[in-house]
Amino acid sequence: MFTKILIANRGEIALRVLRACRTLGVGAVVAYSEADRDSLAAQLADEAICIGPADAKHSYLSAPAIISAAVVTGCDAIHPGYGFLSEDEGFADVVRAHDLAFIGPSAEVLERFASKEATRRLLGAQGLPTIPGSGMLRDEAHALEEAESIGYPVLIKPSAGGGGKGMRLVRTPRELESAFKVSRSEAKAGFGDDALYLEKYLDDTRHVEIQVAVDRFGNAIHMGDRDCSVQRRHQKIIEEAPSPALSDAARQELAERALRAVAAAGYENLGTLEFLVDSKGDAYFIEINCRVQVEHPITELLTGIDMVALQIRIAAGEPLGITQADVVPRGHAIEFRILAEDPAKDFRPQAGQVGAYLAPGGPGVRMDSHMYPGYDIPPYYDSLLGKLCVWAPDRNQAIARGDAALRELLVDGVVTNIDLHRAILANQVFIDGKVTTNLLDRVGSAPFVAAGNR
Amino acid sequence: MPTREDAPAGEAPAGGGADSRASLQTRRNHEAIARLADDLLPALIAKLASSGLGEIEVREGGWKARLRMPAVAAVPAARAAESHAAHGTARAAAGHSRTEDRDRRLRPEPEVVEEPGRVAAKSPAVGIYSPRRDLVVGMRVRAGDRIGSVNVLGVGQDVVSPVDGVVGSSLAEAGEAVEYGQDLVRIELPERIPATEPGAPAQVAVAGKA
Structure with missing residues (x-):
């Protein structure tokens, strides 16, 4: 095991990693930027060190600053948290070159899974279903032929595009014929490359992910699934486990397939495989996250496994120590991301000082937050103030506990999305477990905001 | 720096009554005070501290700020x-x-x-500190002069004096691990140095630049 770990992150995850270090009996140094001098993690840590200015480019994203901090404080490992440098294979490589351990997959593993497209091919070859698509289209006739075999509706996608740019949705051969030439010239003008391909368009999808852990010795377990369909502009807001979108048989099968594929592809450490599940219940692999996820606590509530401690132990070269038979998910858990955002003002991020703060309690309630009364929220980073998680024996009771906990949670001084959470919990679509990833963006948040204000 | 008069006149509600005009005026006053507090006061406090003066008064637009020590x-x-x-x-x-x-x-x-009256040369990075070899207390330095360096994974980053002044006591040892922004060497501002100290007469000439 390591002797001392540098925590190269901020906010609630820095605190979460610090707690894991303490329970493992490992020393910890919190690396913070000037703007986070008064952060809770920096204050609670036995040791903390300022690595740079508020601008993350020169602090949380600066490999030299982080590694130098680890060296001068006598650390032998670096925990990158999530975001920032957590999936950067170059960083993992430099960390290792300084005789430090990177807590996460090795640089080689990160590199192998760095490209989404290559990862889809890699895991597709290991038997994971990916979204059906075509190769590069030669001409209109070829496009029509491919669309017929994929099945409408299809997306016309420019090969050189990214982030949804230049995509076009077509529902019939007629629409495809009229859109093909325009898409080609737009791609040429926009990306300097007119290569196009087709991908099946999935309407009303759910976001379901499988949590896995693989050690250096090839031992691999999955820890079930999570549903992250409550999203706004691709940002997860509420996550729950297990997913209401899958039957128990389907979730079992998906988790096992995901684990087999990822282990065969040589993955190592904690990982999350994300899938889109369509209205028929078919799952399509989209990407893998090679780090601890924001929403990991709901899996912890279900399985009783300290996932951050597990992640650290795997990075230290220890075997998993548990088998699949030891992983027995129980009950239902929901996570609410408490954000300093104003839903009534287009979710504008809020900075300022937290006045009163009261975390909820009671059976099955967990609050992971770096807030405290008087905490100044720096304007430089994301708006996550904390994660309220609830667990109960079944989903209905979890919803009831979630609502009770949200009512108890008090955050004064800044506008938050607490009321929006309560409104979503009270919404029939959520109660029925039928929320799709496009729901909040399609109907807008306004009805929820309005309901929350009543 | 914006002054009270800079508030856009267009914000006044057309045909607004006395009440709304009064509240607009109140808001403008609050904004002007906030600007004074945020922008001007810190600078004034620093000026007052370094100048050795007892009182400073500044007029800005229709506002006046007076600081007395x-x-x-x-x-x-x-x-x-x-x-x-x-x-x-x-x-x-x-x-x-x-x-x-x-x-x-x-x-x-x-x-x-x-x-x-005292400032410090700060660490530009997290690493190992080494002062300049010839660094001695009482040495005169200019703003930007190199005081030492911080070794970040084998690459030195300069520690510089933030002001014209005189080197004071060291706050970190050679070879010590230092963090970003840490005070490393005190720099005494010339005005604050008692006239009895060696080198004091020359400081009179520098004082005007501070």
């Missing part, structure tokens, strides 16, 4: 700052306990003002 209050303030600075150094040095710090922050006390 009471002769007796300056001494306890300086002492408080001394202990504050000492505490900060202990915290900053790698490997020190954070417990006192946490207690201080989670149970906040009123902020202690910076010690007037």
Whole structure:
């Protein structure tokens, strides 16, 4: 095991990693930027060190600053948290070159899974279903032929595009014929490359992910699934486990397939495989996250496994120590991301000082937050103030506990999305477990905001 | 810097009554005060501290700000700052306990003002500090002069004096691990140095530039 770990992150995850270090009996140094001098993690840590200015480019994203901090404080490992440098294979490589351990997959593993497209091919070859698509289209006739075999509706996608740019949705051969030439010239003008391909368009999808852990010795377990369909502009807001979108048989099968594929592809450490599940219940692999996820606590509530401690132990070269038979998910858990955002003002991020703060309690309630009364929220980073998680024996009771906990949670001084959470919990679509990833963006948040204000 | 008169006239509601005009005026006043507090006051406080003057008054638009330093209050303030600075150094040095710090922050006390008349050359990065070989107390330096360096994974980053002044006491040892922004060397502002100290006469000439 390591002797001392540098925590190269901020906010609630820095605190979460610090707690894991303490329970493992490992020393910890919190690396913070000037703007986070008064952060809770920096204050609670036995040791903390300022690595740079508020601008993350020169602090949380600066490999030299982080590694130098680890060296001068006598650390032998670096925990990158999530975001920032957590999936950067170059960083993992430099960390290792300084005789430090990177807590996460090795640089080689990160590199192998760095490209989404290559990862889809890699895991597709290991038997994971990916979204059906075509190769590069030669001409209109070829496009029509491919669309017929994929099945409408299809997306016309420019090969050189990214982030949804230049995509076009077509529902019939007629629409495809009229859109093909325009898409080609737009791609040429926009990306300097007119290569196009087709991908099946999935309407009303759910976001379901499988949590896995693989050690250096090839031992691999999955820890079930999570549903992250409550999203706004691709940002997860509420996550729950297990997913209401899958039957128990389907979730079992998906988790096992995901684990087999990822282990065969040589993955190592904690990982999350994300899938889109369509209205028929078919799952399509989209990407893998090679780090601890924001929403990991709901899996912890279900399985009783300290996932951050597990992640650290795997990075230290220890075997998993548990088998699949030891992983027995129980009950239902929901996570609410408490954000300093104003839903009534287009979710504008809020900075300022937290006045009163009261975390909820009671059976099955967990609050992971770096807030405290008087905490100044720096304007430089994301708006996550904390994660309220609830667990109960079944989903209905979890919803009831979630609502009770949200009512108890008090955050004064800044506008938050607490009321929006309560409104979503009270919404029939959520109660029925039928929320799709496009729901909040399609109907807008306004009805929820309005309901929350009543 | 914007002044009170700069508030856009177009914001006044057309045909607004006396009430809305009054509230607009109140809002403008608040904005002007906020601007004074945020932009001007810190600069003035620094100026007052370094100039050795007893009082400064500045007019800006229709507003006037006056700062006065009471002769007796300056001494306890300086002492408080001394202990504050000492505490900060202990915290900053790698490997020190954070417990006192946490207690201080989670149970906040009123902020202690910076010690007037003294500034420090700070660490530009996290790494190992080495002072310039010829660095001695009493040496005159200009703003931007190199005081030493901090070694970040084998690459040196310069520690520079933030002001024209005279090198004071060292706050970090050679070979010590330092964090970003840590005070490393005190720089005394020429005006604050008593006339009896060696080298003092020359400082009169520098004083005008401060």
